[in-house]
Amino acid sequence: MFTRILVPIDLAEPQMTEGAVTYAEALAKAFHSKIRLANAQSLTPVKLLDYLPQDFNENIRRGLESELSAVAAKIDLPAARISTALLFGPIYQTILAExxxxxxxxxxxxSHRPGMDRFLIGSNASAIARHATCPVLIVR
Known part of the structure; x- marks a missing residue:
């Protein structure tokens, strides 16, 4: 039924990451699916670039790729069925494009538990659910 499961994860939220990965892993085992872990990062504001080391973006990229690989290594599926994507840009739009x-x-x-701030400004999870062209499973 599902052949390609995209799992957007927030590397700064290990408990949330584990929750989503656990569900995706169970579904991937049941349907013999592939999983792609995706982490989207906002771009560094141009105003800050003068104050950062020249290799800042490359160092950040290497660190994030290493963290993504560590999460992928914990998934109990053949390596050929797991991939990762480190993305840069506005979060929900970048995830939907991927x-x-x-x-x-x-x-x-x-998704975080909704609070008043989420109801007023929205969240990435709700934006993804509203605009995705495929089914979306949101784990609390």
Missing amino acids: AERWGSDLIVLC
Whole structure:
């Protein structure tokens, strides 16, 4: 039923990451699916670039790729069925673009418990759920 499961994760939220990955792993085992872990990072504001070391972006990229690989290594699936994507840009738009590009037929992600701030300004999870062209499973 599902062949390509995209799992957007927030590396700064290990409990939320684990929740989404656990669900995706169970679904991938049941349907013999592929999983792609995706982490989207906002771009560094141009105003800050003068104050950062020249290799700042490369160091950040290497560190994030290492963290993504560590999460992927914990998934109990053959390595050929797991991939990662480190993305840069506005979070929900970048995730939706990756879902389209990779051909995802399911997105599994975690969400914070909604508070007043979420109701007033929205959240990435709700934006992804509203605008995705494939089913979205939101794990609390």
